Amino acid sequence: MMATQTISQECGDCPIRHRAVCARCEPDELQTLEEIKYYRNFQAGQTIIWSGDRMDFVGSVVSGIATLTQTMEDGRCQMVGLLLPSDFVGRPGRDGAAYDVVATTDVVMCCFRKRPFEDLMTSTPHIAHRLLEMTLDELDAAREWMLVLGRKTAREKIASLLSIIARRDNTLNKRNAKTRMVIDLPLTREAMADYLGLTLETVSRQISALKKDGVIELEGKRHVIIPDIRRLMDEAGDDSDGGFLV
Amino acid sequence: MMATQTISQECGDCPIRHRAVCARCEPDELQTLEEIKYYRNFQAGQTIIWSGDRMDFVGSVVSGIATLTQTMEDGRCQMVGLLLPSDFVGRPGRDGAAYDVVATTDVVMCCFRKRPFEDLMTSTPHIAHRLLEMTLDELDAAREWMLVLGRKTAREKIASLLSIIARRDNTLNKRNAKTRMVIDLPLTREAMADYLGLTLETVSRQISALKKDGVIELEGKRHVIIPDIRRLMDEAGDDSDGGFLV
DNA sequence: CTTCCGGGTTGATTTAGGTCAAGGCGGCTC
DNA sequence: GAGCCGCCTTGACCTAAATCAACCCGGAAG
Structure with a gap:
């Protein structure tokens, strides 16, 4: 089995090889992957x-x-x-x-x-x-x-989406868990609406409401500051911490 | 590799072995499965x-x-x-x-x-x-x-659920596709509501409405007759035939 | 037979979120 | 700078579904 070191060299910046598939690949398997990539x-x-x-x-x-x-x-x-x-x-x-x-x-x-x-x-x-x-x-x-779509209110849906993006961001960047976080919203209001089963107007209104209530802060339209992640997750109605603060 | 014949004998009535996992099992693998079953x-x-x-x-x-x-x-x-x-x-x-x-x-x-x-x-x-x-x-x-939960109306949700159950029934019993079908609802109104992200009252009302409109007929509470599957699927808003009538 | 009870229906009313419509704002081109 | 365009916000109003409540029905227990 190859050491992580070697894999890094072999795999370059391709995440499928790093993270998803090849952590345990033999050299000839890596070679095959390289050929069909x-x-x-x-x-x-x-x-x-x-x-x-x-x-x-x-x-x-x-x-x-x-x-x-x-x-x-x-x-x-x-x-x-x-x-x-x-x-x-x-x-x-x-x-x-x-x-x-x-x-x-x-x-x-x-x-x-x-x-x-x-x-x-x-x-x-x-x-x-x-x-x-x-x-x-x-x-x-x-x-x-499915739980989000079927049973949560519009406000909870927005909070759930922000939580999930924050969580993904967190693990992706391997930061330590913090309560304060900043995320870059990669989605338009319309895309968020399509994700949440809402209309874009409702998305906009609920984001404004969360902002008014101090759950989030906005810098421009897409930059979201989350002063307290736990507050946000509370708004999302999740019982678990979603693997955030272990 | 074992022939289907042998598998039938070996596997008895256990569907995991028939359908799910063991269609291509060797005898010793079947033996192992038998031991841990x-x-x-x-x-x-x-x-x-x-x-x-x-x-x-x-x-x-x-x-x-x-x-x-x-x-x-x-x-x-x-x-x-x-x-x-x-x-x-x-x-x-x-x-x-x-x-x-x-x-x-x-x-x-x-x-x-x-x-x-x-x-x-x-x-x-x-x-x-x-x-x-x-x-x-x-x-x-x-x-x-997720599409059903996020974007469909109550009536479409009910029609979708009935379609899915009918479809499963159909493939399970290996019947030929027919337009007329009878299904046994295995769920209470409340369970249906939990599946569809609705309340049980809404489920009941929409079932009544579909009945009034002749999309379905009821015999008792749980026995549903579907005079025309395509009509039902149309109500469900699905674009495809869902693999029904190929 | 009567009572009870869990599931189901139906009606009246409320409400969350959709719809329609009018701007606002920032960036881009001309 | 003027105008435009895509994205966003906000308000007024409407409606689908939730809520609250009464009642029905059939089967099991006494």
């Missing part, structure tokens, strides 16, 4: 994958933010996932995409050609294993979100 | 697993219906999954349960002790593979449900 860039607003399209790659987000959305014929739209750097995209064993994937900011993706990746997966148990783990995480996240 | 019975209303509890088994539903639910401190409750016969329960690699699992009817589960099952999983790639596939299916279902 390529990068793709997308501009903000660009659709990366259309729902129903044939997908010939899997991969992970290197930088930027993308969303998974489902849209009804009449235009109603629900975001079903938020892709941040290191998140995996793709459905090994499936041919078609199930959702639209849209770049919210400029996005760099690290892609692997699908067939060879699937072959590698069958021959390398720990990759399948890791993928199962990641899928279970996504399933948990989706189910947590 | 046991059955458990639950009565209607009984909680099978409490959220947060340590889980020492994985398994699948043999008969009956169970629900996955999340509950907030103030009692608000959201169902995040519906377990029908052949559905898998458990999170390989995770120790704690993430949700309450409650038996809605009497339930028989086929369980496998968790550690040995996980060991078998690492040594048997196709089991991990199959599990990944099942988890991806669940993820798709969860995300489909």
Whole structure:
């Protein structure tokens, strides 16, 4: 098994290899991954994958933010996932995409050609294993979100979204848990509304309300200061600390 | 590799072995599964697993219906999954349960002790593979449900739920697709409400409305006749046929 | 047979959030 | 600087669903 040191050298800045799949790869497996790997860039607003399209790659987000959305014929739209750097995209064993994937900011993706990746997966148990783990995480996240969508008030929904982004930010940057936090909202009000099952007006109103009540502070439209994370999580109605302050 | 014939003999009536995991098991793997396997019975209303509890088994539903639910401190409750016969329960690699699992009817589960099952999983790639596939299916279902919860009206929600149950019934019994169908509602109005993010009164009202409009017919409270599945799916607002009438 | 009780229905009223509409603000081009 | 455009905010009003409340129905217990 390779040491972390070597992996860093071999893998460059590709998060799928660092974090998601290759922490335990042998050199020849790394070699295979290297051969089937390529990068793709997308501009903000660009659709990366259309729902129903044939997908010939899997991969992970290197930088930027993308969303998974489902849209009804009449235009109603629900975001079903938020892709941040290191998140995996793709459905090994499936041919078609199930959702639209849209770049919210400029996005760099690290892609692997699908067939060879699937072959590698069958021959390398720990990759399948890791993928199962990641899928279970996504399933948990989706189910947590079902509670938000089905049972929370608009105010709680906003607080939940901010909590989740703050949490992701926190673990991503490996900062120590703090009570005061600053986050950069990567979403327009409309995108937030599509995530939360609200209208953009309601999102705007509730953000104003949280600000008035001192739960958050705003600097411009997108820069959110959270004076006390626990206060925010309280507003979100979560019973747990969401892994924040252990 | 064993022929299907042999598997049938070996596996008895345990769906995890038939459908979920063992379609490609070697005899010695079947032997291992047999050794770590046991059955458990639950009565209607009984909680099978409490959220947060340590889980020492994985398994699948043999008969009956169970629900996955999340509950907030103030009692608000959201169902995040519906377990029908052949559905898998458990999170390989995770120790704690993430949700309450409650038996809605009497339930028989086929369980496998968790550690040995996980060991078998690492040594048997196709089991991990199959599990990944099942988890991806669940993820798709969860995300489909997010659209229902976030963006559909009460009437559409009811129609969606009936469609899904009808669809499951259909594939489970391997019937040919028909337009006329009869389903046995396995849920109380309250459980339906918890699934749909509604109140039980609204569920009741919308069911009455669908009946008045001839989309469904009722025999007693729980027996639902669907004269025309496509009409129902139309009410659900789904663009696809949901794999019904291919 | 009567009572009770859990599930279900239906009506009256309230309310959270949607809808419609009028600006505000910051950045961009011309 | 003027005008424009995308994004955001705020207000007035409306409506779908929640809430509160009464009642129905069928099956089990006494």
